[in-house]
Amino acid sequence: MSLIEVMLDDGSVQSYVSGITAGEIISEQFGRKHGCVAAYINDEARDLSTIIDQNCSLRGIFSDSDAGMDILRHSAAHLLAQAVTALFPSAKPTIGPATDRGFYYDFANLKIGDNDLKVITKKMNELSRKNLLVERVECSEDELQDLFQANPFKIEIINDKIEEGTGSTIYRQGEWYDLCLGPHVPTTSKLMNVKLTSISSAYWRGDQSREPLTRIYGIVEPSKHALKETLRRLDEAKKRDHRKLGKDLQLFHIDESVGQGLILWTPRGAIIRNELQQFISQHLSRQGYQQVFTPHIGKLDLYRTSGHFPYYQESQYPPMIPRDVMAKLASEGCDCSQLANFLDEGQIDGYMLKPMNCPHHVKIYASQARSYRDLPLRFAEFGTVYRWEQTGEISGMTRVRGFTQDDAHLFVTEDQIAEEIQGCIELVQIIFSNLGMKDYRVRVGLRDPQSEKYVGDAKRWDLAEAACRDAAQSMGVQWTEEEGEAAFYGPKIDFVVKDVIGREWQLGTVQVDYNLPERFDLKYKGSDGEFHRPVMIHRAPFGSMERFCGVLIEHFAGKFPTWLSPTQVHIVTISEKQADFAHELTMKMRNAGIRVEIDDSDATIGKKIRTHRSLQPAYILVIGEEEKATNTVSIRARSGIQESGIPIDDFIEKITDEIERKMPIPSIVADSVEDEAK
RNA sequence: GCCACUGUGGCUUAGUUGGUAGAGCACCUGAUUCGUAAUCAGGCGGACGGGAGUUCGAAUCUUCCCAGUGGCUCCA
Numbered sequence: 001m002s003l004i005e006v007m008l009d010d011g012s013v014q015s016y017v018s019g020i021t022a023g024e025i026i027s028e029q030f031g032r033k034h035g036c037v038a039a040y041i042n043d044e045a046r047d048l049s050t051i052i053d054q055n056c057s058l059r060g061i062f063s064d065s066d067a068g069m070d071i072l073r074h075s076a077a078h079l080l081a082q083a084v085t086a087l088f089p090s091a092k093p094t095i096g097p098a099t100d101r102g103f104y105y106d107f108a109n110l111k112i113g114d115n116d117l118k119v120i121t122k123k124m125n126e127l128s129r130k131n132l133l134v135e136r137v138e139c140s141e142d143e144l145q146d147l148f149q150a151n152p153f154k155i156e157i158i159n160d161k162i163e164e165g166t167g168s169t170i171y172r173q174g175e176w177y178d179l180c181l182g183p184h185v186p187t188t189s190k191l192m193n194v195k196l197t198s199i200s201s202a203y204w205r206g207d208q209s210r211e212p213l214t215r216i217y218g219i220v221e222p223s224k225h226a227l228k229e230t231l232r233r234l235d236e237a238k239k240r241d242h243r244k245l246g247k248d249l250q251l252f253h254i255d256e257s258v259g260q261g262l263i264l265w266t267p268r269g270a271i272i273r274n275e276l277q278q279f280i281s282q283h284l285s286r287q288g289y290q291q292v293f294t295p296h297i298g299k300l301d302l303y304r305t306s307g308h309f310p311y312y313q314e315s316q317y318p319p320m321i322p323r324d325v326m327a328k329l330a331s332e333g334c335d336c337s338q339l340a341n342f343l344d345e346g347q348i349d350g351y352m353l354k355p356m357n358c359p360h361h362v363k364i365y366a367s368q369a370r371s372y373r374d375l376p377l378r379f380a381e382f383g384t385v386y387r388w389e390q391t392g393e394i395s396g397m398t399r400v401r402g403f404t405q406d407d408a409h410l411f412v413t414e415d416q417i418a419e420e421i422q423g424c425i426e427l428v429q430i431i432f433s434n435l436g437m438k439d440y441r442v443r444v445g446l447r448d449p450q451s452e453k454y455v456g457d458a459k460r461w462d463l464a465e466a467a468c469r470d471a472a473q474s475m476g477v478q479w480t481e482e483e484g485e486a487a488f489y490g491p492k493i494d495f496v497v498k499d500v501i502g503r504e505w506q507l508g509t510v511q512v513d514y515n516l517p518e519r520f521d522l523k524y525k526g527s528d529g530e531f532h533r534p535v536m537i538h539r540a541p542f543g544s545m546e547r548f549c550g551v552l553i554e555h556f557a558g559k560f561p562t563w564l565s566p567t568q569v570h571i572v573t574i575s576e577k578q579a580d581f582a583h584e585l586t587m588k589m590r591n592a593g594i595r596v597e598i599d600d601s602d603a604t605i606g607k608k609i610r611t612h613r614s615l616q617p618a619y620i621l622v623i624g625e626e627e628k629a630t631n632t633v634s635i636r637a638r639s640g641i642q643e644s645g646i647p648i649d650d651f652i653e654k655i656t657d658e659i660e661r662k663m664p665i666p667s668i669v670a671d672s673v674e675d676e677a678k
Numbered sequence: 679g680c681c682a683c684u685g686u687g688g689c690u691u692a693g694u695u696g697g698u699a700g701a702g703c704a705c706c707u708g709a710u711u712c713g714u715a716a717u718c719a720g721g722c723g724g725a726c727g728g729g730a731g732u733u734c735g736a737a738u739c740u741u742c743c744c745a746g747u748g749g750c751u752c753c754a
Contacts (some may be wrong), residue, residue, distance in 0.1 A: 198748050
């Protein structure tokens with residue numbers, strides 16, 4: 001019996017009898033309830049059942065770490081597949097990875113509904129309770145072929161992923177086994193606290209031409225308490241979903257008779273949008289932007305030149321063709337496919353809802369002879385664009401078919417690019433920091449070298465991509481490069497944030513474009529007397545007003561800073577006797593530029609508070625006999641904290657200051673304490 | 679676009695095996711004038727997303743369309 005030396009994670013080196021398992025060492029170290037799911041052996045993640053027979057380092061992987069949760073989730077996916085195949089023997093498991101919030105498993109040949117989730121969960125719990133040992137088994141390729149012969153998906157993985165003649169491992173729990181590299185939790189009892197959340201679909205290997213699969217999503221936590229907590233958090237997140245809050249707070253409306261993905265900004269929402277636009281406009285004039293206005297439509301030929309119509313037809317609203325042209329075509333017996341051909345070939349022209357503002361701005365540039373002395377030229381417009389998004393993709397305000405970009409196009413010389421990108425990024429950062437949006441990532445979107453969808457030559461692309469990289473680098477924040485995330489005309493720097501349910505949305509964006517100037521043959525006269533080609537920079541710090549507001553609603557959970565609150569102050573009276581005083585007060589505050597709403601109805605004060613707080617004004621002022629007598633107000637913050645006897649002028653001065661300084665949190669009265677309705 | 683699920687008055691929602699819809703909030707009216715999360719009473723309002731079908735009879739079954747939700751794919 002030989003001894004081996006193991007270095008533990010506290011740095012100490014202990015001797016053990018060779019042949020001990022990793023799990024046994026961990027149990028010695030942390031006790032039996034160690035909450036450990038696997039271990040790093042020489043920094044490699046392995047099962048707790050791994051036998052230690054030589055000197056090594058050993059570090060437990062606990063379920064409170066990302067790596068630990070990953071293993072727990074992956075194991076839960078196995079348990080899910082075990083339960084599903086037990087209940088639906090014809091279902092064929094394909095793959096089942098962990099995600100950063102839970103896990104899923106994709107099955108072929110499985111048709112289930114929501115009700116089945118309960119049954120499957122029950123089965124999972126039952127299997128979990130059996131405390132099945134999760135065993136790793138090394139198999140040769142032939143053995144694998146044999147074990148999975150009934151499952152063509154697994155066979156495909158074996159054939160594709162496993163090197164000829166090397167074999168791999170399976171994990172076995174009870175009767176069930178799956179092709180897997182592991183590691184996994186030691187027993188199924190670790191997987192008691194699971195919840196299956198939804199059913200959806202996917203395609204085998206993400207390829208629409210391959211088999212459709214049924215995907216089951218779930219979450220798992222190490223303890224009952226943690227599961228409950230996670231479910232509660234998910235529930236909380238749902239409450240701040242902008243689609244719900246948008247309705248509750250009367251910020252926007254989507255009406256099916258207007259159209260899918262078309263936002264109707266209701267008065268309260270319009271205020272928020274307007275404030276944001278005014279806010280950015282200040283910075284635009286400071287940075288030397290010039291405002292322009294352009295129409296919502298343009299001729300097809302314009303978009304033929306820009307490349308939008310030929311390359312992105314399927315994501316645009318269909319063209320509008322003049323009536324007389326239609327009538328003539330009809331009388332000639334023209335069918336739809338001929339019509340499409342005529343449109344493609346440019347034999348007939350029509351109009352299109354603009355998918356982007358740039359062609360219009362390009363035409364403004366081209367409307368005059370430009371000299372290098374004019375550059376950079378910066379044309380800004382809150383321009384509304386229309387895009388034919390796929391039906392299944394449209395969602396709330398974040399993915400829509402008509403939206404307003406806080407757009408601008410900068411026409412610059414090559415050596416102005418870097419500085420101008422800097423200015424654009426500064427705008428985004430001003431917005432984000434002002435609104436306290438810290439949780440975002442920066443992505444430099446590059447072209448996918450495999451794809452044909454991009455316009456322009458490679459040399460230009462290289463230059464533009466280099467410019468974006470340099471700009472990102474000089475920002476001093478973390479950024480990543482992603483191939484295939486470029487616009488079709490150029491690379492870009494995107495600011496990406498997550499919504500409450502974890503979906504990522506691109507907000508601010510800065511894009512470098514060598515192509516449109518080329519396509520439209522834009523020029524400026526240089527100091528050398530020769531014509532040169534300007535470079536365009538597209539940028540939208542908010543991205544789209546719709547998407548930005550959607551994300552912002554969730555960011556603030558509907559509790560906007562005072563300057564953005566649709567109504568900043570709600571005045572409620574205790575009784576009819578203070579009505580006159582309250583109206584005077586309202587007028588006084590409105591004259592000071594404060595958005596005030598008044599309620600002098602005969603409802604009880606409790607009722608009024610309840611009604612008005614649901615609209616989340618920054619402050620509610622309660623006006624009773626005392627306030628009237630002393631010319632003061634009683635302030636109630638969203639937190640429920642109140643302060644009485646504040647002189648009116650005092651309050652007006654403070655709130656005006658708060659609004660002007662765009663304070664992120666109303667702070668005349670403490671807003672920090674939450675007393676959520678039960 | 680694909681897969682699954684959902685769709686009842688402005689909002690939230692009940693509606694068992696098919697027999698022509700119940701409620702709360704909101705709204706209106708009356709009473710009440712009451713100090714900080716819902717005063718009391720009465721009333722208006724829906725043929726159940728839309729069309730077609732099965733049936734003596736459908737919100738409840740079938741089918742097509744529309745919209746929403748969760749995903750997939752796609753996102754200039």
